[in-house]
Amino acid sequence: MAALTLYDKLWQRHLVDELSDGSALLYIDRHLLHEVTTPQAFSGLRAAGRKPWRIPANLAVPDHAVPTRKRELGIAGIADKVARKQVEMLSLNCEEFGIPLIELEDARQGIVHVVGPEQGYTLPGMTLVCGDSHTSTHGAFATLAMGIGTSEVEHVLATQTLRTQKQKNMRVVFEGLPGFGVTPKDLILALIGRIGTAGGTGYAVEYSGDAIRNLSMEGRMTICNMSIEAGARAGLIAYDRVTEQFVEGRPHAPVGERLEQARGYWRTLVSDTDAEFHREEYFQVDSLVPQVTWGTSPEMVTGIDGKAPVLSELAPEQRESARRALDYMGLSPGQSLKGVAIDKVFIGSCTNARMEDLRSVANLVKGHKVHRSVQQALIVPGSGQVRLQAEREGLDVIFQDAGFEWRSAGCSMCLGMNDDRLNSGERCASTSNRNFEGRQGKGGRTHLMSPLMAAAAALAGELTDVREI
Amino acid sequence: MEAFKTHTGLVLPFDRSNVDTDAILPKQYLKMLEKTGFGDFLFDDERYLDPGDVEIPVSGRRPDPAFILNQAPYNRGSILLARANFGCGSSREHAVWALKDFGIRVVLASSFGDIFFNNCFNNGVLPVILDESTIDELFELASGMGGLELTVDLEQCHIHTPRTTLRFVVEPGRRENLLSGLDEIGRTLTHSESIRAYEAKRRGLEPWVFD
Numbered sequence: 108m109a110a111l112t113l114y115d116k117l118w119q120r121h122l123v124d125e126l127s128d129g130s131a132l133l134y135i136d137r138h139l140l141h142e143v144t145t146p147q148a149f150s151g152l153r154a155a156g157r158k159p160w161r162i163p164a165n166l167a168v169p170d171h172a173v174p175t176r177k178r179e180l181g182i183a184g185i186a187d188k189v190a191r192k193q194v195e196m197l198s199l200n201c202e203e204f205g206i207p208l209i210e211l212e213d214a215r216q217g218i219v220h221v222v223g224p225e226q227g228y229t230l231p232g233m234t235l236v237c238g239d240s241h242t243s244t245h246g247a248f249a250t251l252a253m254g255i256g257t258s259e260v261e262h263v264l265a266t267q268t269l270r271t272q273k274q275k276n277m278r279v280v281f282e283g284l285p286g287f288g289v290t291p292k293d294l295i296l297a298l299i300g301r302i303g304t305a306g307g308t309g310y311a312v313e314y315s316g317d318a319i320r321n322l323s324m325e326g327r328m329t330i331c332n333m334s335i336e337a338g339a340r341a342g343l344i345a346y347d348r349v350t351e352q353f354v355e356g357r358p359h360a361p362v363g364e365r366l367e368q369a370r371g372y373w374r375t376l377v378s379d380t381d382a383e384f385h386r387e388e389y390f391q392v393d394s395l396v397p398q399v400t401w402g403t404s405p406e407m408v409t410g411i412d413g414k415a416p417v418l419s420e421l422a423p424e425q426r427e428s429a430r431r432a433l434d435y436m437g438l439s440p441g442q443s444l445k446g447v448a449i450d451k452v453f454i455g456s457c458t459n460a461r462m463e464d465l466r467s468v469a470n471l472v473k474g475h476k477v478h479r480s481v482q483q484a485l486i487v488p489g490s491g492q493v494r495l496q497a498e499r500e501g502l503d504v505i506f507q508d509a510g511f512e513w514r515s516a517g518c519s520m521c522l523g524m525n526d527d528r529l530n531s532g533e534r535c536a537s538t539s540n541r542n543f544e545g546r547q548g549k550g551g552r553t554h555l556m557s558p559l560m561a562a563a564a565a566l567a568g569e570l571t572d573v574r575e576i
Numbered sequence: 577m578e579a580f581k582t583h584t585g586l587v588l589p590f591d592r593s594n595v596d597t598d599a600i601l602p603k604q605y606l607k608m609l610e611k612t613g614f615g616d617f618l619f620d621d622e623r624y625l626d627p628g629d630v631e632i633p634v635s636g637r638r639p640d641p642a643f644i645l646n647q648a649p650y651n652r653g654s655i656l657l658a659r660a661n662f663g664c665g666s667s668r669e670h671a672v673w674a675l676k677d678f679g680i681r682v683v684l685a686s687s688f689g690d691i692f693f694n695n696c697f698n699n700g701v702l703p704v705i706l707d708e709s710t711i712d713e714l715f716e717l718a719s720g721m722g723g724l725e726l727t728v729d730l731e732q733c734h735i736h737t738p739r740t741t742l743r744f745v746v747e748p749g750r751r752e753n754l755l756s757g758l759d760e761i762g763r764t765l766t767h768s769e770s771i772r773a774y775e776a777k778r779r780g781l782e783p784w785v786f787d
């Protein structure tokens with residue numbers, strides 16, 4: 108039999124039908140829902156008199172538009188009436204259609220991509236979709252996970268399948284031992300810098316190599332999370348002992364005999380050694396420098412020892428977008444990134460708001476103070492569970508002593524749908540995944556970086572090299 | 577879904593690459609519960625000089641006269657012309673709803689964000705991939721006085737410009753769907769038996785998935 112990639116295996120396992128029109132009907136094992144991309148899908152079901160195909164395949168949680176303060180008030184604590192209505196609508200829709208829901212005041216609430224794995228809802232070898240592009244996060248579990256649009260949300264609810272086309276295979280190999288201060292976020296930013304935000308378009312990207320194998324599941328999720336910033340709907344990492352240990356014992360994970368049986372299957376979730384990829388990229392990580400973005404696209408990135416580009420040194424077709432980006436970001440061509448003063452710090456999002464991220468930040472800021480020139484430094488845990496665990500470890504005290512605000516879980520300033528956002532002209536050191544114009548607030552300027560680098564920037568009041576702190 | 581067979585309209589030249597869905601429709605409008613009413617907020621951050629939100633009436637806001645969507649004749653454009661990686665970023669289908677509600681029926685670009693590309697087809701908007709030199713030429717034509725009118729014919733997969741006829745390629749399945757405008761869910765449900773048979777087989781192999 109021909110050698111298969113992990114993606115090929117997952118695809119074959121979930122293929123229901125090949126359709127005459129060249130697309131495929133792919134079975135969907137798990138479907139995550141949140142308040143923002145589902146109301147129109149539920150309306151569609153209702154209008155057509157349809158019911159969800161397999162109710163327990165779904166799990167809903169509000170996360171995008173929720174406030175990160177006054178959580179004890181539940182939905183009533185959402186000051187923005189339009190957002191409140193949307194969160195209420197999620198509850199009503201879930202009730203009407205019988206969809207399991209984690210409510211706002213539930214201790215398990217959090218960003219949908221943090222909650223899924225945490226609850227063992229995301230399991231190896233599955234297909235998982237959600238009306239959110241960062242669904243790629245779950246690929247860290249050797250799970251075929253993809254973001255979908257609202258029409259597709261409705262389609263998955265009604266049929267438990269997705270009409271889709273097979274992607275090509277791409278492999279990215281990270282080899283070597285990253286130095287101090289170089290994190291999974293830096294690896295993925297460096298990749299996007301190299302291949303560009305459209306470099307992975309049309310591919311399912313598998314990350315491999317010893318630098319990936321040595322990562323925890325949390326680090327692997329950070330990598331897979333930003334696959335979409337490289338243009339790829341799905342990122343994947345092979346199953347191994349690390350996956351096994353993370354998954355076992357989670358609330359929704361199989362136990363006993365079922366677990367034995369599952370392990371047997373899960374261990375096959377690797378690419379065959381002689382499997383062929385349409386495209387491969389190699390990265391040596393030993394000499395990698397902590398990364399920071401200078402522009403308004405994640406591909407506009409460089410090491411912290413780097414500079415904003417000089418336009419004449421760029422390829423002609425890149426000059427106009429670089430000029431526009433520098434203008435928006437308030438940077439001059441050739442300016443060193445180190446030393447650029449920041450106004451706000453955001454440590455959070457589905458990219459970097461899990462325990463490992465928070466522990467690394469706490470280690471760095473313990474006993475220090477957020478620089479007085481920084482107006483606001485937010486730490487928003489990825490989930491209620493992360494928040495509780497951090498508090499058990501006393502991290503909240505460390506953060507608050509240092510001058511950070513300690514909030515409740517949600518997307519928060521990653522996209523600024525709630526009231527955590529940048530004002531026009533404000534510059535933010537952010538651990539999120541998108542630095543588009545206006546992403547964190549109209550006119551706001553976002554520099555993407557790792558939690559360590561954002562923490563270092565908070566202490567210094569400017570972009571700085573965490574390795575020198 | 578609305579069928580798409582052929583469309584004649586004016587080109588709205590949007591000379592930029594990597595246009596993300598956050599730019600197409602900013603986050604504050606994602607709170608809306610319908611699929612319509614987004615057209616006034618298309619490219620909101622750039623289109624108006626003052627900030628907007630769902631409950632702020634656009635009639636009282638100040639459009640930026642330097643922004644192309646506020647300029648005649650482009651404000652009547654129904655064929656958006658852009659460069660590489662149009663619609664990258666967030667999966668928000670609201671971006672397509674906003675384009676459609678504004679009146680855009682076709683988007684021409686040299687490449688698209690994957691999820692956006694799908695979302696277009698699911699809403700009767702046709703995204704067409706053209707090579708970069710063709711895109712360059714169209715930009716040149718579109719910047720002339722009075723703009724550029726095109727006819728996009730999905731049945732023939734042709735675009736008629738005043739000078740020539742361009743061919744384009746669409747995956748056959750997607751083309752059929754758009755041409756027929758049939759309800760995709762209804763079509764998939766004709767495969768219900770296959771889906772059930774598949775589930776029965778999987779349940780035997782991986783029962784924990786169905787627990």
Ligand code: SF4
Binds near residue numbers: 219457521540
């Ligand atoms: S944290 Fe940011 S990127 Fe992640 S799901 Fe929320 S809004 Fe999207």
